[in-house]
Structure formats: C-alpha cells, structure tokens
Amino acid sequence: MLKVEGYTFDRAKREAVEAVQAALGEPAELTTALPPAEVDADLAIPCFPLAAQRRKSPPEIAGELARSVRPGPLLAGAQAAGGYLNFTLARPAFAAGVMADLIRGGDRYGTSEVGAGRTVVIDYSAPNVARQMSVGHLRSTIIGAALVNLHRHTGYRPVGDNHLGDWGTQFGTLLYAYAHWLDREAYERDPIAELLRLYVMFDEEARKDPALRERAREWSLKLERGDPEARTLWQEFVRHSLVEFQKTYDLLEVRFDHTLGESFYEDKMEEVISQARQNGVATTDGGAVIIRLDDAGITTPLILQRSDGATLYATRDLATAVYRIRTFRPAKILYVVGSDQRLHFRQLFEALKKLGHGDVEYVHVDFGLVRLPEGRMSTRRGRVVFLQEVLEEAIDRARALVDEKNPELPEAERREVARIVGVGAIKYADLSQNRVKNIVFDWDRMLALDGDSAPYLQYTYVRARGIIRKGGDVALDVPFDGRAAASAQEWALIKHLARFPDAVHEATRAYYPHVVANHLFQLAQLFHAFYQEIPVLQAEDNGLRWSRQQLVWGVATVMRTGLGLLGIRVPERMYSRFPVPGIGHGAKCRV
Template sequence: MDFKMEVAGLLAKATELSLEDALNTVEIPGNKAMGDFAFPCFRLAKVFRKAPPMIAQEVAEKLDKPAFIENIQVVGAYINFFVKKGIYAQEILSKVLAEKENYGKSDIGAGKTVVIDYSSPNIAKPFHVGHLRSTVIGNAIYKIYEALGYNCEGVNHLGDWGTQFGKLIVAYHNWGSKEAVENQGIQELMRIYVKFHDEAEKNPALDDEARLWFVKMQEGDEEALTLWKWFYDISIKEFERVYKMLGVKFDAYTGESFYNDKMAPVVEELKAKNILKESEGAMIVDLEHKNMAPCLIIRKDGGTLYATRDITAALYRKKTYNFDKCIILTALDQNLHFAQWFEVIHLMGYDWYKDLIHVPFGLVSLDSGKLSTRHGNVILMEDLLNQAIGETKKIIEEKIHL
C-alpha cells in the first residue's frame, strides 16, 4: 500500500482536486506529533473563498476514515493523518521480506557519479578509535548512494606526506632497527614515533633534523624515499586488515603524496587568474569578502599546505571522475579549512564548487584527554574490535545456555 497515495485519494474525493494535485500537496510533517501525513488547506482559500482553518474543518468532516488510519485531526489550516502503526509495520516488513537486499534501492542516481573521501588515517601510525567515525560514516554514505544507483568512487586520502615522516626517519635511525620493524610492524613505528617526541622535548635539535629529512624526501633522496615507502607498505597492510574486519572497501588509495607533482600547475593557475597575493613572504588567497581568514597556499619557505593539496585533489577528481558530488568526511574542527578552499575553487571560476560537500563529525576523546598518537594516548581500533567480538560471543553463548 502506498499510504501517501491513499491519503491523496481521500482528499481528492473530498475537495474535487485532481489526484496529482492532492498528492503534490500532501506533506510529511517534521514533527511526529502532527501525524504521518498532513494536508495544508491554504491553496483552497481562493477556490472556496473561506479561511483555511474553516476549509480544513469542512474537508475533514467529509472524509471517510479508512481502516489504515488511526486518527484524523484538524490543527489550524492543516488536516493531519495518523496511520495505524501495526498496519504500517506489516506493510513495510512484508515489502522488506519480498524485496530482500533490493529493498530501498532505486535508479535515481543512474548516470551520475559521487566521490566519497573517507577514513584517511596517517601512514606509519596505528589505526585507532579516532578514525572510526570517518570510516564507518563514509562507508554508510557510500552504500546509500550505491543503493540509489550512483556510480560511487570511495577514496582514502591517506596522510602519507609531511614532516612527521622526517621525525619517523630520525626515530628509526636513533632507536629502531630493521628487525624490530619487520617483527612488530606498525606497533614498532608507533613506539619510536612516541620516543621521538619524548626526546625532542629535551633536545629540540631533533626537530631540525626531522625537517631536514623531510626536505630530502621532497628533493627525491633515495634513502629517505626508500624508508618512507617501507613505512607506507607496512601501514597499508595493517590498515587493510582492520578494514576487512569492518567490512569497508575503497576504490582508490590516493593520499597527499599522490598530488606532489600536480600542485605546481594549480599554483600557476591561481597566479594566472590573479587570485594569489603575497603576504609577509607567503602566498595567500584573500577571503575578506566572505569574512574569513585568508587561505594560505604557499608558506614563506616555499612549502605547500593542506589547502594546496586539497584544491589540487578536487581539480584532479573533477577531471578524473567528472563527479556530480564530492563528499569529504573530516572532524568538525576543520569546518573553516573546507569553507576556505571551497571558496578558492569558486574564485577560480569553477561552478562545480557547489558540488563539494564537507560532512563533519565530532571528535572522540578519552577520560585522560584528547587522543594523541605522539603521546601514545590512543585506543587501537583492532584491539577494540577484538574486545567487542569477544564480548558479543560471550553474550551469545550465555543466551544459548539459558
């Protein structure tokens, strides 16, 4: 039974509206206390030359309450319909059982593409509970759009570039070994990464050394890039095991490093379009017209930033996938960052900036404070999943023996 269609049929008969007009007028109230369906009578005022509340009362008196309707109420100019929950549940469950995995699917997105950027953990750091929200929310959005007929492209924008890798190389040289990393994998990388930050508090020169190693990475130094690739491969192997436990998949692992050779043309385009301005030695895009702080594109030392890579990634994805929507999931505290570079895309003259969507979520914290890999203050995702699986098995076994 199409409940909305049935309600529209009742109203068409009582008001002499066409079925199509009645169907288009029936609403689903935002407040459940106002019923499952509502019919506003404002548009009938000109026809009946009466006040809408009076029309609502007269129309309601003409309605023959069908078996699937629990109650009909008039509230002001609205006629509210309450469906019997038992009948509604029976209809829905019967449809679910009949259609099974096809229930709720449609072809509304046929011929359209949506790119979904989710999870995005940092390489060489363990997958912890703080990454869970982006991963599962993103995967849910992927499945919803897929069920609606869209072509979905799930992208894992890995944090696989930056000074943290210089820190890790220094830590490996000082407190690590090939044997330990091969045996312990990402746990050993986390141990030496935490060790680095502990030691750097006592010896700030370690931070300078880490920056030098990152410069070597940028310049293509063979040793630096070999170590970086080794850490990368170890991390991907660890991540994929956790993703398998979660039932999550990706179509592409294109992290920050993927865009290293693609940013220069984007910076040149910004210059050519007179969008970039110099400010205290750095290059920025002025966003004062939007009452926002400027979007920093190039640092004083010539280095690029997150915004540079995100703008480059958006342009690459539009060219590669020709998306109708690009959805990016990150924490709520990055709202300004996304608002800034979305506006930069707008200023570049691309009308598809409207198709860029940031889906924010809250942060996970512990009783001991904010999650921090560098201080070792994390709950590993794999440990949490294994504990949850163990507790679930215990409950099932207890129920079986009742």
C-alpha cells in the same frame, strides 16, 4: 516535503493532498504529518495555514473538508480533529501495496532514482601512515562506508577513495628519528609499533631541544625533493602501514574503490599552484603563496606553498579535488572528516570556486570527535585507544555471550556469529547517533550487546528467519490477505515497513546514517511486539498464515537490507533449533 515517488506510502500521502486540493477547488501548499500514537488515524493534514485567507478557524475548515473530501483508493476516510484533517488508510489496499513494493523490490526495496546516475566521490577513512588507527578513525571509515552504500541505493554512482595521510612534514620527524634512535630488532618484530615509539620519542626530545624540529623539516624537504634514502624508507613505512590497515579493513569489511594517498598528488601540485598564480587567485606573502579569502568571509588565507617552497596539506587537497573532477566527473565530492577541520574545508571549497570549479557540490560531512574521559586523545602522549584493540575486545565479548547463550552451536558458527555481532555492535554504536556530536569513549557503551544495539536488530532478523525456515517456503505470489493487517501490531509493522524508502532517502539527503539506524531499531521493537502476540505458523487458516509469513519475510528483508546499508551483516542463526538439554546458564528448564 520528503518524497520517494512511486512507493505506496508516498502515493497515499499524495492522494490525501490531492483530495484536499480537489475539495478546496484550488491548489494549496499542504504538508502531511503523522498523527500521534493515541489518535486513531494514519495520516494528517494540518489545516492551520488555510485559516488566515479563508477567515475561518482551522477546526471549521477541517470539519468542512472532512465532509467534502473524496478519498482515493488508498484512503478509507477522513475525520476532523481540532485543526487537523485526519485520514484513515484503507488497510487491505495499503497493506497489499506495501507488500507488493517489498516483494518486487526484495533487497532493492527502498532504492530510488533521486541520484539519477550522478557520480559522487566520497573521501573517507584516510588514516595516517606509520601509525595504528585509533578509535577516532572508526567514525570516518564507517560513516563513509555507509554513505557509499546509501548513495548507491538512491541511484548515485559512488566512488570511494581512501585519502591516506602518507605525505608531509610528519615523515621528516619520522625519518630523523629512524636515523638516530631506531631499535632495529623491535622494528623487525613490529614495524608500526616501533615507528609509533619513534614518533612519540621525537616529540619528547624536540620539547627539550627545539632545534630538532628544524632537522625534521630538512628531512621532509629531502623526501619531497626525491632523496633516494628518504624515499626508500618512506616507501617501506607506507608498505608496512598498508598491511596493518588492511587487517582492520578486513575485520570491518570495508573496501575502497581507490586508495590514492596524498603522495599520489605529489606531481600534480605544481600545476595548481602556477595556475592559481597566473590567474591572480593566489598572491605571494612573505615568500609564501597564499589565497586570500576575505571576500568569502574567511580571514585566514589558505596557504598553497610555504616560504621554504614546501607544499602543504591544503595544496594536496586542492590538487586532489582537481584530479577527482577531471577523472571521475562528479556532481558532488563528500569529505567524511572530523569537525576539527571545518575551517580547512571552508577554505578549500572557496578556493576551488575561485579556481573555476564552482559547478561541483562540495560537502564536508563532519563528525564530532571521540574523546577519552580524561580528555582529548593524543597519540603523542600515549593517550589513545587503538581501533584494532576495540574490535578484538568486541569480538571477545560477543564470543563470551554466544558461548553462554548458545553453546549448542558448532564451534565454527559461534566464531562467525561472535564476529558478526561484535563488529556490528561497534559499527552500530557509532552509526546510531547523530554524527555531529562528540563522543566520550566508553568501553561498555561502545560494546553494548543489549538494548538499542546491533545484536538486538540482528536477533530480530534471526527470529524472523527462524519462522520462515520453520514454515517452509514463503508463498510470495499469493495476494496479501487484508485480515493480516487487522491487529494493532500487524498494522503498525506494515506502516513502518512502508516508510523505509523515506528513511533511506532522508539518510542520504542529509548524510545521516543514523536515520536508517533509528528506523531499523523501531522496526525491531515493533516486530518483537508482534512476535509476542500474533501467531504466524499457528494462524487460524492458511490465508492468514501465508500473509503473516509474507509480513515476517518483509521484516527480515528490510532488516537485512537496512543493516547492509550501514555495513552491518546479519547471521542466519544465533541459536540452534535443537537445544542441547542441561548446558548453559541461560537454558533454564525448557527441555
């Protein structure tokens, strides 16, 4: 059972289970469930598993339990409904408990100690040098960044590493193309664009003349052996790329603890290869050094060294893992990489076990591919959408909407809001759905600014903050008034806020950021429904008003914290408190 100990919701669940166990007079394996909306109860215990041994029907057992249980302080009572024993929570006590959790926690609400300070290395983003990032790289970058935040929130020590693709045969093709076909003027104007042109051109030419591939291999070998000309050019490519990548990372506000590319492991591979050979894990096969994995059910061996002596992607990944284990002493290593590399990681993890590194937990946090309506993206064929271009389009669209709806905001703030909203929309579009599914790229879907989207959640925050600002300071030290948990809207909101720690925990446990995204979307819906019906600043009396203000403050806090975990920022305003009459299509007649 999912459990985040100490928080009020977990305490209530435990009270229910313990009350039933006490009534039964013995410990029993019990699960809790949430009753459907139309049932008037807050927590349910299915009695079906108890029926078999006791030779009674589930409704009978539920009925007996309903009469005999003695509910704890967070529970108001129990009723039988079919085979379920339903509990009603003691609203004032439960609400006060949740608000106390929230006020005590603030931006740390939902944190837990499940990670127990253990280190988890998270490998994410990892774009290839000498090419622009495509929308395909968005997923790894954003999911990885969210996982870093989630792990920090649940008590781990996350170490983020950007494993740049800055080594390998691809540079052979690039060096060959550079030497023969470079347009120096274009290169000086926009080095990455020119390198991309060369990359595409090489592919076309090599199709006509396959011997070019051999020449490229020679160049990559030269690079690997330290040829000065190859080295100098390669370093230049990497430098240009890093400048380009940084622009995108700045826009996304994604940071890394380390950016150790594949080339960093250049001098660390020999040790891995020779050790694997010495202890018999690796064998030679047709001049190549391989690790057979048949005993692990993998018929394709991992190739450590090519027959011409060159190293491969897998070699570097092996050396990388060994380095990370020595340097960071992690309990886990997460690889946020597309599902097309599943086999590679299965091989890698098995090889690591064979090499004596089986005490670390390795996880391939895989995700589905981003495809275009016409098929798979291919940089070589020019069939690709660049990430930078998507981000800029998102900000432009958000800006148009801000200008339309909120023309009264100062120019600088409109620019800032457009950025927060546009970039947030892109991130949310990705993080709000299960990562394992493929995505067909669609501008309008990706840049949606209404419905289940980041702006909707950000707007929720802005509305909540609007109330708080207008009401002056929230009195967080006054006890929560149980009457502010009386309406259906308030009660639903409180129960939902109570479950946020579970959402954070589950998202981290399963490496599923969308669990948090979904939780926040529901929070937004519940808040808007509340907002529509329940007066806060115009509440009948001060006690009610203060407690509703606390509730609104709680919504704002969870929204900001939760979106923060997803790497999405919130603006303080999306509108001015003092609209300028007669400007904008959306102003209508409210003057």
